Amino acid sequence: MWRDLHGFQVYLETPGSGLWLDKIESVTLDPGGGKPWLEASSEHFWIRYRAADQSTLADVFKSAEAHYDQITGLLGYHPHGRVPITLVSTHAELEQRIGGRRPSWVYGAALPDALVMLTPLRYSPTFDGHRYADVFKLVPHELTHLILAQIVGYPGFREMPQWLNEGLAVYLAGQSGGEHAIIDAARAGKLPSLQELDKALTGQAPVGNSYDVAGSLTGYLIERYGADKIPPLLKGLANGSDFDAALRQAVGIDGATLEQQWQELLASKNDTQY
């Protein structure tokens, strides 16, 4: 079915995705002039994609719109205008757009004002460790990074620990997991320090389960002290405070205390609490 919306022709029939196609406000099916990129938009997103990826469009919009309110709500910030998403065709093209070589498991990235992601049609358990459904985690994860960068700005981003940046992305994308291994490490006194965690998350040490650990610590911060502490914490970083000062101002504790409380809670969990 073709429908005219805001002057654009929108095709509202893709098997299995009917609900979310209502989220798509506009689709340009023929860009003209031999251009390879097609465009589509929803309330909060604007997607550039190639014709070969048309079938994924509804799922990309779904993954983006479904988490938008939760992410902007918890972080206390709405991006101005629609967030652009570019859907690239290969890992090499992804590297080209975000700059530099990346491990094969990297399948998306947040630039300061746009998201770049590999088309879900290329996700492969064999080649990059992903499967199609991972698109529903990737978009909210990268959207969280984009919004965090916009909130804290360039100077604030240097003060924000990487465990918090990745931890919020993991937490808000519903990627938290691996609790058994984290609890075992806590009991054995083998959890990484926050400095070691940041090294692994910035590629200076093997990544291991660092994303799980960052998600666990961030989840602890939110669940123990309240989600309403996150916007003032980020605002503190945006205003030039270092992390400990911002955390003390927003939550009333410093990073070392947070780390210790979290480790003690993990170490005290028994098997039935897994």
Ligand SMILES: [Zn+2]
């Ligand atoms: Zn990330």
